[in-house]
Amino acid sequence: MEDYGLAHQWILALHSYFAYVVLAVLFLAVANGILGWTGNKDFTLRKDFRISLFALILSHLQLLVGLVLYFVSSNGLNAIKTLGMGGLNSASRLLAVEHPFINIIAIVFITVGWSKHKKVLEGKRKFKTITIFYGLGLILILSRIPWAQWLN
Ligand code: HEM
Ligand code: HEM
Numbered sequence: 001m002e003d004y005g006l007a008h009q010w011i012l013a014l015h016s017y018f019a020y021v022v023l024a025v026l027f028l029a030v031a032n033g034i035l036g037w038t039g040n041k042d043f044t045l046r047k048d049f050r051i052s053l054f055a056l057i058l059s060h061l062q063l064l065v066g067l068v069l070y071f072v073s074s075n076g077l078n079a080i081k082t083l084g085m086g087g088l089n090s091a092s093r094l095l096a097v098e099h100p101f102i103n104i105i106a107i108v109f110i111t112v113g114w115s116k117h118k119k120v121l122e123g124k125r126k127f128k129t130i131t132i133f134y135g136l137g138l139i140l141i142l143s144r145i146p147w148a149q150w151l152n
Helices: 006-038 045-072 077-083 090-119 123-143
Strands: none
Touching: 006 045, 006 123, 045 090, 045 123, 077 090, 090 123
C-alpha cells in the first residue's frame, strides 16, 4: 500500500479506533429504541434523548474524519485518480467508492431520524422513528465495513 505520510496514518488510526465507539453507541441507540417502542415506555430526556443525540454526534464526527481521510488516503480519492473507476478491483472499490458513498447515505438516514424524532410528540412514535432510521443507517454501515483490513 502506498503511503501518503503522517497525516494519513494518524487520521486512519483515528477513524479506525473511533469506528468501535460509533458502532457500539449506534447499536445501543437502536437496541434502546426497540425496547422503548415495544415496551411502550416514556421517552425520557435523561436517557433516551441523550443516547440518540450521542449516536448522532458520534456519527457526524466520524463523517467528518471519514471525509478528511477520503482526501489524504491512498485508498480514497487517490485510488480513483491513479487507477480510474474502471481499474478498481472489488477490494479497492469498497474503500474508494462503496464505503464512503453508502456511509454518507447511512448518516443522512440517522440525521433524518434525529430530525423527525424531534417533531413527533408521542413517546412510542419517537422510539419508532429512532429505531427505523438509526437501524437502517446501522445496517447500511455494517454492510460496507472493510472488515478484513480493519480487524487485522
Ligand atoms: C461533514 C460534517 C457534518 C455535516 C455535513 C453535518 C450535517 C448536519 C445536519 C444536516 C444537521 C441537521 C439535523 C437537523 O435537521 O436537526 C446536523 C445536526 C447536528 N450535528 Fe452535524 N454535521 C457535520 C458534522 C458534525 C460534527 C463534527 C458535530 C459534533 C461534533 C456535529 C453535531 C451535530 C449536532 C449535535 C446536531 C443536532 C442539532 C439539533 O439537535 O438539531 N455535526 N448536522
Ligand atoms: C459511521 C460511519 C463509518 C464507520 C463506522 C467507518 C469505519 C471504517 C473502518 C472500520 C475502516 C477501516 C479502518 C482500518 O483499516 O483500520 C474505514 C476505512 C475508511 N473509511 Fe470509513 N467509516 C465510516 C464512514 C466513512 C465516511 C463517511 C467516509 C468518507 C466520506 C469514510 C472513508 C473511509 C476511507 C477512505 C477508508 C480507507 C482508508 C485507508 O485504507 O487508507 N468512512 N472506515
